[in-house]
Amino acid sequence: MNKLVIWGASGHGKVVLDIARAQCVSSDVVFIDDDSQKLFWEYQGCHVVGRRTELAILRATGYAHFIVAIGCNAARAACFLAACKMEIEPQTLIHPTAAVSPSASIGPGTVIMANAVINPDSVIGANCIINSGAIVEHDCRIANHVHLSPGVALGGGVRIGAYSHIGLHATVLPGVEIGERVIVGAGAVVLEYVAPDDKVVGVPARSLQRLYSATG
Numbered sequence: 001m002n003k004l005v006i007w008g009a010s011g012h013g014k015v016v017l018d019i020a021r022a023q024c025v026s027s028d029v030v031f032i033d034d035d036s037q038k039l040f041w042e043y044q045g046c047h048v049v050g051r052r053t054e055l056a057i058l059r060a061t062g063y064a065h066f067i068v069a070i071g072c073n074a075a076r077a078a079c080f081l082a083a084c085k086m087e088i089e090p091q092t093l094i095h096p097t098a099a100v101s102p103s104a105s106i107g108p109g110t111v112i113m114a115n116a117v118i119n120p121d122s123v124i125g126a127n128c129i130i131n132s133g134a135i136v137e138h139d140c141r142i143a144n145h146v147h148l149s150p151g152v153a154l155g156g157g158v159r160i161g162a163y164s165h166i167g168l169h170a171t172v173l174p175g176v177e178i179g180e181r182v183i184v185g186a187g188a189v190v191l192e193y194v195a196p197d198d199k200v201v202g203v204p205a206r207s208l209q210r211l212y213s214a215t216g
Contacts, residue, residue, distance in 0.1 A: 002026045003062045004091055007079050008069035009033040009041045009048045016069040016111060017046055019093045030063065055086055065091040067109060068127065073163045077145040080109055080127040090127065107144065161196060
């Protein structure tokens with residue numbers, strides 16, 4: 001089993017640790033976190049051993065795998081790339097209760113949480129979060145550093161660009177494309193293309209940028 005570093009000591013980090021243990025990928029897990037107030041943080045016998053500056057020391061002592069437990073896509077991506085440059089291998093985690101089709105592809109460093117469903121021929125990029133109970137239907141394409149919140153439902157053939165965040169229980173209809181760095185609000189129902197860097201909310205989902213422009 002791998003010696004694993006979890007980058008990010010938070011509630012999300014607790015979930016990631018539970019998945020790592022449920023998947024039996026490691027019996028030796030430590031946290032790192034750049035917040036100095038978390039240096040004494042502990043969860044189920046797993047401690048924060050330092051900041052990112054400890055990565056080189058950890059790598060030299062056999063901690064050759066990492067996972068980033070940070071919800072913010074940009075911050076998670078920065079940590080992911082920093083660890084990869086140090087030749088630490090990203091660990092992919094899949095909760096035992098998740099249903100992942102044999103024909104689906106899951107990228108390195110991605111976490112698939114409890115009761116998530118990844119259906120046939122879908123492709124999930126690197127360093128993504130597919131949160132609890134999310135559904136990714138057949139033939140979807142999800143780029144790197146994407147976060148699907150709990151209860152998200154993607155219809156078949158959906159495309160989601162890098163760094164996008166889909167909020168709690170949002171729904172994206174089949175075949176819809178969402179650009180890069182998009183934020184979809186909680187409970188939104190997305191019926192049509194969303195341009196990069198936009199924010200959409202509501203049922204049906206509407207662009208906040210267009211709304212502000214119209215009322216300004």
